[in-house]
Amino acid sequence: METAYEETRASGAREDIWIPSACSLCYGTCSLLAHRLDGVLVKIEGNPNSAVGKGRLCGKGVSGLMTHYDPNRVRVPLRRTNPMKGIGVDPGWKEISWDEALDDVARRLRKLREEDPRKLFIQRTTTVTSSRSPIQVFAAAFGTPNRSSAGGGLHCGNGAHLISGIMHASWSIVPDFQYCNYALYFGASKGHSAGHASCSNMGMAAEARARGMKMVVVDPMCNFAAAKATEWVPIRVGTDAALALAMCHVMVNEFGVFDAPYLQAKTNAPYLIGLDKLYVRDPESQRPLVWDLSAGEARPYDAAKASDMALEGNFTANGVPCQPAFQLLRTHLKKFTPEWAEPITTISAKNIRRLGSEFGREARVGSTIVIDGVTVPYRPVAAIAFRGSQGHMNSVYNFLAVDLLNQLVGSADMVGGCLGFNPACHGHPDTGRPRYIPKAGPDGLMVTGSWMAHHVPYPIREPRLPEEIGLQDLFVLCQTSPFSESSDREELWEKLKLPYRPEILLNYGTNLLMSIANKETVAKAVAQFKFIVSFDLFLTESSEFADIVLPDCDYLESLDSRPNFPFIFNLPAGMGEWCWPIKQPTVEPDGEQRRCSDVLVELADRIGMRRDLNVAFNAVLKLEGPFRLEADRKYSYEEVCDAELKTNFGPERGLAWFKKHGLIKWPKRPEEVYWRHFVDVRVPIYWEFLPRLAEKIAALAEPRGLKIPRNYYEPLPDWIPCPSHGESGSRYDLYAFYYRDIIHTNSFTMENPWLDEAARLDPYSYVIAVNAGTGRRKGLRDGEEVWVESQKGRRVKGRIHLSEAIHPEGLGIAACAGHWGDGMPVAKGKGVFFNDLLELDFDHVSPVNLNQDLCVKVKVSKA
Amino acid sequence: MSGMIVNVRLFGILGKLANKRLVALLMPESATLGDVLAELGKRFGQEFVDRVLRAPRELHAYCQVFVNDNQVDDLETRLKANGSAAEVGIILLMASEGG
Numbered sequence: 001m002e003t004a005y006e007e008t009r010a011s012g013a014r015e016d017i018w019i020p021s022a023c024s025l026c027y028g029t030c031s032l033l034a035h036r037l038d039g040v041l042v043k044i045e046g047n048p049n050s051a052v053g054k055g056r057l058c059g060k061g062v063s064g065l066m067t068h069y070d071p072n073r074v075r076v077p078l079r080r081t082n083p084m085k086g087i088g089v090d091p092g093w094k095e096i097s098w099d100e101a102l103d104d105v106a107r108r109l110r111k112l113r114e115e116d117p118r119k120l121f122i123q124r125t126t127t128v129t130s131s132r133s134p135i136q137v138f139a140a141a142f143g144t145p146n147r148s149s150a151g152g153g154l155h156c157g158n159g160a161h162l163i164s165g166i167m168h169a170s171w172s173i174v175p176d177f178q179y180c181n182y183a184l185y186f187g188a189s190k191g192h193s194a195g196h197a198s199c200s201n202m203g204m205a206a207e208a209r210a211r212g213m214k215m216v217v218v219d220p221m222c223n224f225a226a227a228k229a230t231e232w233v234p235i236r237v238g239t240d241a242a243l244a245l246a247m248c249h250v251m252v253n254e255f256g257v258f259d260a261p262y263l264q265a266k267t268n269a270p271y272l273i274g275l276d277k278l279y280v281r282d283p284e285s286q287r288p289l290v291w292d293l294s295a296g297e298a299r300p301y302d303a304a305k306a307s308d309m310a311l312e313g314n315f316t317a318n319g320v321p322c323q324p325a326f327q328l329l330r331t332h333l334k335k336f337t338p339e340w341a342e343p344i345t346t347i348s349a350k351n352i353r354r355l356g357s358e359f360g361r362e363a364r365v366g367s368t369i370v371i372d373g374v375t376v377p378y379r380p381v382a383a384i385a386f387r388g389s390q391g392h393m394n395s396v397y398n399f400l401a402v403d404l405l406n407q408l409v410g411s412a413d414m415v416g417g418c419l420g421f422n423p424a425c426h427g428h429p430d431t432g433r434p435r436y437i438p439k440a441g442p443d444g445l446m447v448t449g450s451w452m453a454h455h456v457p458y459p460i461r462e463p464r465l466p467e468e469i470g471l472q473d474l475f476v477l478c479q480t481s482p483f484s485e486s487s488d489r490e491e492l493w494e495k496l497k498l499p500y501r502p503e504i505l506l507n508y509g510t511n512l513l514m515s516i517a518n519k520e521t522v523a524k525a526v527a528q529f530k531f532i533v534s535f536d537l538f539l540t541e542s543s544e545f546a547d548i549v550l551p552d553c554d555y556l557e558s559l560d561s562r563p564n565f566p567f568i569f570n571l572p573a574g575m576g577e578w579c580w581p582i583k584q585p586t587v588e589p590d591g592e593q594r595r596c597s598d599v600l601v602e603l604a605d606r607i608g609m610r611r612d613l614n615v616a617f618n619a620v621l622k623l624e625g626p627f628r629l630e631a632d633r634k635y636s637y638e639e640v641c642d643a644e645l646k647t648n649f650g651p652e653r654g655l656a657w658f659k660k661h662g663l664i665k666w667p668k669r670p671e672e673v674y675w676r677h678f679v680d681v682r683v684p685i686y687w688e689f690l691p692r693l694a695e696k697i698a699a700l701a702e703p704r705g706l707k708i709p710r711n712y713y714e715p716l717p718d719w720i721p722c723p724s725h726g727e728s729g730s731r732y733d734l735y736a737f738y739y740r741d742i743i744h745t746n747s748f749t750m751e752n753p754w755l756d757e758a759a760r761l762d763p764y765s766y767v768i769a770v771n772a773g774t775g776r777r778k779g780l781r782d783g784e785e786v787w788v789e790s791q792k793g794r795r796v797k798g799r800i801h802l803s804e805a806i807h808p809e810g811l812g813i814a815a816c817a818g819h820w821g822d823g824m825p826v827a828k829g830k831g832v833f834f835n836d837l838l839e840l841d842f843d844h845v846s847p848v849n850l851n852q853d854l855c856v857k858v859k860v861s862k863a
Numbered sequence: 864m865s866g867m868i869v870n871v872r873l874f875g876i877l878g879k880l881a882n883k884r885l886v887a888l889l890m891p892e893s894a895t896l897g898d899v900l901a902e903l904g905k906r907f908g909q910e911f912v913d914r915v916l917r918a919p920r921e922l923h924a925y926c927q928v929f930v931n932d933n934q935v936d937d938l939e940t941r942l943k944a945n946g947s948a949a950e951v952g953i954i955l956l957m958a959s960e961g962g
Contacts (some may be wrong), residue, residue, distance in 0.1 A: 117879055118876070140955065140956045141874065141875055143876035143877075143879055204928065224875055301952055454925035455925045462917070464913065611872075612875055613875045615929075616954055616956055619929075622934075791896070
């Protein structure tokens with residue numbers, strides 16, 4: 001299980017070495033082997049010894065060499081000489097020494113920290129450079145709550161990750177490919193594209209399809225997942241909740257299919273709800289009450305047997321009339337008939353009824369299976385969602401409605417069902433670390449055992465007047481916020497009495513001018529920082545606004561002791577192996593580049609916050625015993641990584657051991673993978689805390705002129721139209737959306753010449769896809785140039801591609817293309833910059849989790 | 864009253880809020896971690912308490928407290944052990960994520 005890869009050929013002194021490390025060209029971070037000959041990297045392959053990627057790499061992974069050796073990389077620190085900042089304005093870069101750069105940055109940060117540490121805003125990329133912990137640690141030690149991941153949460157995760165956390169104790173959800181027989185995808189591509197456990201999932205999904213798993217993909221476009229599916233269900237953009245709710249209605253109210261024992265034991269379905277929409281609580285313990293059918297009375301949920309809890313009926317408890325949450329849900333679902341959903345989704349009622357019936361039937365409610373000698377419920381159906389369906393203002397309801405399908409048939413984290421990514425881990429057999437298991441929190445609802453950030457999705461934080469520039473402490477269900485760059489941020493800060501304004505931006509690898517929304521709005525916000533320091537591999541459109549650019553090392557030159565931890569992110573779900581790889585330098589930098597992690601440690605020292613940094617490392621990495629950092633000692637980042645590995649895997653398995661072996665593995669157990677059956681926690685099918693939360697937020701926001709729409713805060717999911725659904729005007733008749741191209745990661749990989757060539761050969765990567773029939777009716781010809789224009793007058797230009805593989809009302813644009821800067825010359829002018837169509841203000845984000853709405857009503861005209 | 868000195872180190876933003884990074888508190892020998900946090904609240908105000916506690920006697924998930932360099936969640940933890948008072952450290956790990 002533990003194999004050394006280093007070898008030296010006997011033939012002469014020629015170096016010939018394979019080095020195990022981790023890819024970082026998307027956040028799948030698959031394990032790799034880098035082949036180095038005489039100091040030059042010549043090839044990158046997947047590491048067959050690793051469970052992360054399972055020996056495979058995608059096109060991006062094998063092309064990493066071309067990014068690494070790109071002559072356009074930044075190789076020396078730069079200082080701008082032109083004080084004017086703006087899009088296309090030449091900064092007048094001047095090369096400076098590292099000492100000069102660090103002296104200046106440290107002096108400014110030290111002064112700012114003394115004045116008010118909250119004035120520092122840290123942006124971190126979700127990709128390119130996957131080392132999260134040094135940035136987390138630096139932010140905590142400095143004392144700023146203002147940290148963001150430039151588009152990462154806004155475009156994918158504020159709904160998906162929040163709700164996956166609350167319902168599955170994980171960052172994301174995926175079918176249990178080894179046992180699933182019926183997978184239903186809503187705007188998701190798990191196993192067919194990049195991202196979470198991408199290469200591992202691709203292999204597992206392919207094997208599942210070959211085994212006969214039926215795969216139904218609901219999507220406006222027939223691309224990466226739908227093209228390989230058994231069935232593509234074209235849907236009008238942003239209406240996924242309507243379809244999912246109608247399917248739930250069909251299952252529960254037309255066919256009577258639901259898993260009563262699961263709902264009784266694993267959800268809050270039996271909790272009694274009063275007319276005020278809130279739990280009826282035990283007067284003494286304040287615990288929610290259930291109706292105990294055996295005792296014929298109301299009891300706290302933890303004082304009755306699950307099988308005795310009523311799911312339906314009308315009761316009186318504490319003198320008030322009430323119903324179990326499931327009864328309310330069942331009644332609520334009755335309005336979502338297939339006939340109601342048909343004109344919203346454009347999917348026929350007959351088809352919706354068939355899908356609901358198939359999902360319910362294939363769930364095999366009541367069945368069990370034996371895995372490694374352990375008997376577990378067998379529910380071989382999974383409904384999953386991701387960016388496509390949740391990238392809207394109604395992202396919470398969209399995702400909740402989809403997951404409700406799993407909860408109703410009891411397939412959540414059961415064999416063959418919808419899994420979170422590894423929510424429970426009992427640790428390595430030798431050390432018992434890392435160990436985490438979901439646990440019951442307030443009202444018996446689940447608290448994650450592990451999480452990506454330090455404020456967990458549940459229990460919900462108490463809202464307060466904001467001190468975070470993104471207002472996340474008011475909108476407490478939000479992770480990444482648009483209000484650090486939005487067009488109305490100053491108005492919101494003024495209304496909500498934010499006590500300071502951000503002054504310095506520390507940017508770590510993001511190109512936020514391209515990754516959030518229209519460039520003018522973001523540029524205006526970025527230009528207002530008094531000082532910007534940016535760690536970059538290339539001079540991007542955003543580095544143009546920096547005062548100092550620091551040349552970063554790329555992933556092939558970097559070190560990280562936890563490129564794949566926590567396991568809830570990108571270690572594949574399902575039975576198999578736990579696997580903890582490291583990322584290590586495979587080659588030294590060829591210029592003056594330095595690793596960001598090392599620079600942050602150095603900066604902390606120069607700022608005078610070494611003690612804070614070491615304490616934060618101890619806290620974030622959970623260093624223990626002799627491996628805890630001493631407060632006043634200076635450590636290199638290598639030493640920190642060594643301490644983390646020894647803490648988790650014993651003193652004999654430090655960094656030196658991992659550099660040689662690359663990773664450590666051990667087998668998963670059924671009690672870990674199918675943890676939900678074994679752990680006494682419940683999840684909310686009725687979000688009782690939402691209406692309460694709305695009132696608390698409104699009490700703070702509304703007296704200050706910010707209206708909180710209550711229809712987004714109901715305890716049961718609904719379908720709410722996007723702004724684009726309400727826009728009229730016959731010429732604006734298409735719903736524009738973008739999708740993540742499998743060839744590219746965000747805007748970054750456009751500079752890679754191999755990937756650029758692949759994208760130019762691909763019929764979709766750099767074009768605007770429109771339905772062939774729709775295009776013909778508009779008199780458009782395949783390949784001609786068109787303008788795509790929003791009702792706000794924002795427009796982008798590109799070549800049109802007419803295709804049968806897109807909904808007649810859809811307009812699809814791939815990836816985050818359309819670079820205009822000179823610092824990435826391969827990328828410049830390629831593809832279409834979809835985000836330039838997006839508004840960035842309160843009216844275009846979810847008022848619950850601040851997720852951006854990513855569909856725009858547009859018209860198309862010849863250029 | 865017999866008492867003990869508990870040294871509290873405040874890291875990150877907490878040091879700024881309190882306007883000092885090391886606080887020495889005279890506490891009863893029976894004092895718990897919760898008592899120390901309550902005393903800090905008296906000195907530095909409700910804003911300080913709100914940063915540290917999610918609810919009365921419950922820490923925020925992102926607030927980490929160390930007693931003699933060991934992480935502690937239980938606010939009932941006694942601070943006097945082996946005849947000497949403890950050193951307490953508090954740090955907030957505020958962070959958002961995406962992806």
